[in-house]
Amino acid sequence: MEASVPVVDFQKLSEGEEWKKLKEACEKCGIFRVINHPISETLMKEMKSAVKFWHDLPLEIKMRNKSIIPDSGYIPPFPSSPLYEAMVYDFHKSPQALDDFFSQLDLPPYYRKIVKTYGQAIHDLASTIAQKMAKCLGIVDVDFKDWPFLLRTIKYNFSPENIGEMGILLHSDTGFITLLQDDETVTGLELLDDSGILKVVTPKSGSFLCIVGDVGHVWSNEKFWNARHRVICKETCTRYSFGVFMLAARDGIVEAHPKLAELDNGPRYQPFKYEDLREFRIVTGKRNAEVLDQYRIA
Numbered sequence: 001m002e003a004s005v006p007v008v009d010f011q012k013l014s015e016g017e018e019w020k021k022l023k024e025a026c027e028k029c030g031i032f033r034v035i036n037h038p039i040s041e042t043l044m045k046e047m048k049s050a051v052k053f054w055h056d057l058p059l060e061i062k063m064r065n066k067s068i069i070p071d072s073g074y075i076p077p078f079p080s081s082p083l084y085e086a087m088v089y090d091f092h093k094s095p096q097a098l099d100d101f102f103s104q105l106d107l108p109p110y111y112r113k114i115v116k117t118y119g120q121a122i123h124d125l126a127s128t129i130a131q132k133m134a135k136c137l138g139i140v141d142v143d144f145k146d147w148p149f150l151l152r153t154i155k156y157n158f159s160p161e162n163i164g165e166m167g168i169l170l171h172s173d174t175g176f177i178t179l180l181q182d183d184e185t186v187t188g189l190e191l192l193d194d195s196g197i198l199k200v201v202t203p204k205s206g207s208f209l210c211i212v213g214d215v216g217h218v219w220s221n222e223k224f225w226n227a228r229h230r231v232i233c234k235e236t237c238t239r240y241s242f243g244v245f246m247l248a249a250r251d252g253i254v255e256a257h258p259k260l261a262e263l264d265n266g267p268r269y270q271p272f273k274y275e276d277l278r279e280f281r282i283v284t285g286k287r288n289a290e291v292l293d294q295y296r297i298a
């Protein structure tokens, strides 16, 4: 069964109807597709070829990309997730990050401009979308451009014997919002709907899939839904996806925006550190939105 994913036209986001669609999508589904955005299809294709290039390098070269923060750097296939590998870089931590990444992997300089331009463009797009999501709730005083973000690229090594197996387990994303350039040719992403049924998310070339994460849920005082999703092997094709993960406010404290908490007579969650949530997920192996229960105010 196919998931119904709302489509939001970025160019029309000043009009009432599109605005309403965005608000409803964040509140009801926690997922939407953005079309007519400013990132060109050429740049999206070039970035995809760069991602394929470094993920197809020999393992010993990929292993040179060292972890900068927990759960980052090159994440090789593990026995618990044998079909999944990722490369995570943390552009906000240091301006050196891109140079280090290129020299560690000995990447052709040709890709440098592509990755830099794409990284900046997708960060701008994610922060503009976050700004618009906030405005839907009447909040205009947050500068999301300042929020740290990660770029994560993923390769799923799917072969015939893997059909039906899990590429990535059911989870919610930890940050405020994820913008994903999904693989336009290889399916596999599934969304858990509110009746508990997993539905297929059909890729749409040239668009970005936007997914609200745990921080978005807490920041909005539960107005935005943190969508649960997973990737399953349906086709015997290597699958590549990538995107930007906008994390939490620069001070690392996750809490409801004061105005939204006030409107609801108080926050639904006690403030916590973003790094503590990440750490908790890594240590316990729990990847679902239920990780927030420990902070919930009864």
Ligand SMILES: O=C(O)CCC(=O)C(=O)O
Pocket (backbone or CB within 6 Å): 152, 154, 168, 173, 180, 182, 183, 189, 229, 230, 231, 241, 242
């Ligand atoms: O690869 C995909 O399509 C989804 C990736 C994802 O869910 C994630 O990285 O959190």
